[in-house]
Amino acid sequence: xxxxxxxxxxxxxxxxxxxxxxxxxxxxxxxxxxxxxxxxxxxxxxxxxxxxxxxxxxxxxxxxxxxxxxxxxxxxxxxxxxxxxxxxxxxxxxxxxxxxxxxxxxxxxxxxxxxxxxxxxxxxxxxxxxxxxxxxxxxxxxxxxxxxxxxxxxxxxxxxxxxxxxxxxxxxxxxxxxxxxxxxxxxxxxxxxxxxxxxxxxxxxxxxxxxxxxxxxxxxxxxxxxxxxxxxxxxxxxxxxxxxxxxxxxxxxxxxxxxxxxxxxxxxxxxxxxx
Numbered sequence: 001x002x003x004x005x006x007x008x009x010x011x012x013x014x015x016x017x018x019x020x021x022x023x024x025x026x027x028x029x030x031x032x033x034x035x036x037x038x039x040x041x042x043x044x045x046x047x048x049x050x051x052x053x054x055x056x057x058x059x060x061x062x063x064x065x066x067x068x069x070x071x072x073x074x075x076x077x078x079x080x081x082x083x084x085x086x087x088x089x090x091x092x093x094x095x096x097x098x099x100x101x102x103x104x105x106x107x108x109x110x111x112x113x114x115x116x117x118x119x120x121x122x123x124x125x126x127x128x129x130x131x132x133x134x135x136x137x138x139x140x141x142x143x144x145x146x147x148x149x150x151x152x153x154x155x156x157x158x159x160x161x162x163x164x165x166x167x168x169x170x171x172x173x174x175x176x177x178x179x180x181x182x183x184x185x186x187x188x189x190x191x192x193x194x195x196x197x198x199x200x201x202x203x204x205x206x207x208x209x210x211x212x213x214x215x216x217x218x219x220x221x222x223x224x225x226x227x228x229x230x231x232x233x234x235x236x237x238x239x240x241x242x243x244x245x246x247x248x249x250x251x252x253x254x255x256x257x258x259x260x261x262x263x264x265x266x267x268x269x270x271x272x273x274x275x
Contacts, residue, residue, distance in 0.1 A: 001033070001104070002044075005075060009046050009106055012069055012077050020067055022050040023262040025112035027079070029104035036103075036182040037157050039206050041074065046106060047099050048079035049116075054263050082258060086251045089120055090243035092128020094165075096120065101180040109265075112258065117177075119254050123247050126176040130169055130236040133178075137162030138229055148217035154206060156221055157182065160199070163228040164189050170231065194220040 009027075017024050031045035032038045052063060065084035069077045080088075085096045100117040137159050144155040165178040168189040179185045186199060198220045243251075 005044050006106070008072070008075060009044060009077065012046070012072075012075075013048065013107060016048070016050065016067055016069070016079070020050070021056070022052055022067075023266065024048055024050050024079075024107065025258070025262065026099070026108035026116075027106040028099050028102035028108075029106065030099060030102060032157070034102045034104050034180060035157070035161065036184075037203055037206055039154065039209065043074045043076055046075070046077035048077070048106075049082055049085055049096075049099070049112075050079050051082045051259060051262055054259055057259070082255060086255060089123055090125075090247060090251060092125045092132055094124070094129045094132045097124060097129070097177050098180045101177065103181055109262075111261075115254070115258075119250070121177055123243070123251065124176040125243070126169065127236055129176050130166060130232055133162040133165045133169075134229060134232045134236060137166070137225065141225060141229070145217055148222060150214045151217045152214050153202065156202065156217070157206075159225050160221060161185070163225040164191070166228045166232045167191075170228075191224065192220065195224050 013024060013027050016022065027046060027048035028034065029045060030047040032042045033044065048067075050067060056063065063081070065081040067079050080096070089096050097117075097120050100113055100120060105113075140155070140159040140162070145151050145159065161182055164182070164185045168178045168185055169175060171189060179188065183203075186196070191199070198218050
């Protein structure tokens with residue numbers, strides 16, 4: 001991590017707080033630097049969860065649920081309102097779960113991350129999360145792999161990671177949250193030896209090379225990805241019921257609790273409770 005880039009991210013996050021008048025209980029790195037397969041020129045992908053102040057909820061107008069900052073050089077930063085994050089979590093979107101598991105944290109409250117992750121482990125639908133990874137992986141394979149004769153080597157990871165997550169989850173029927181860190185994910189999903197060696201070589205080259213170029217898709221990689229997608233397709237392709245009424249109520253309670261605690265900690269509590 002470049003110290004100057006991290007300092008710029010800190011300035012950008014301060015600007016978000018000041019200009020949008022929001023709390024920022026979590027800001028992390030997402031993308032290849034957090035996944036563990038960065039190149040020397042990889043972008044910085046800062047993602048954050050923000051929470052609007054209690055007074056900003058007292059309005060007839062619905063506030064925008066994303067904050068996007070202009071892309072600067074190799075620095076990308078945007079975030080979701082906690083409301084949006086919870087809604088997507090209950091629909092099975094695994095992105096917010098990955099943010100909560102990121103090994104690179106720029107700022108935030110530890111209690112928020114711990115409590116949100118604990119809630120996510122209970123609220124996340126295993127079936128919906130698996131469909132998320134299946135559709136993500138299939139889209140990456142379709143867009144970047146073509147017939148497999150000339151594949152951008154760095155794009156291999158973007159289909160391989162969802163395939164490994166599906167394998168990890170298949171091996172752990174009681175789990176719904178797979179590791180975000182790719183080397184950990186690969187180690188714990190017990191890949192075939194040939195694939196393990198292939199990926200180790202790719203990662204070594206990617207860590208020191210600005211551009212890996214294109215080459216035929218390694219057969220070990222293709223076989224692993226296709227077999228995991230096929231297994232998942234047969235199990236998770238069909239849609240599932242939405243979140244239960246109880247879980248929706250718990251998400252509502254979690255949200256209110258977070259707003260109230262952030263208000264108290266920042267000395268801006270209103271003389272009444274939300275709702």
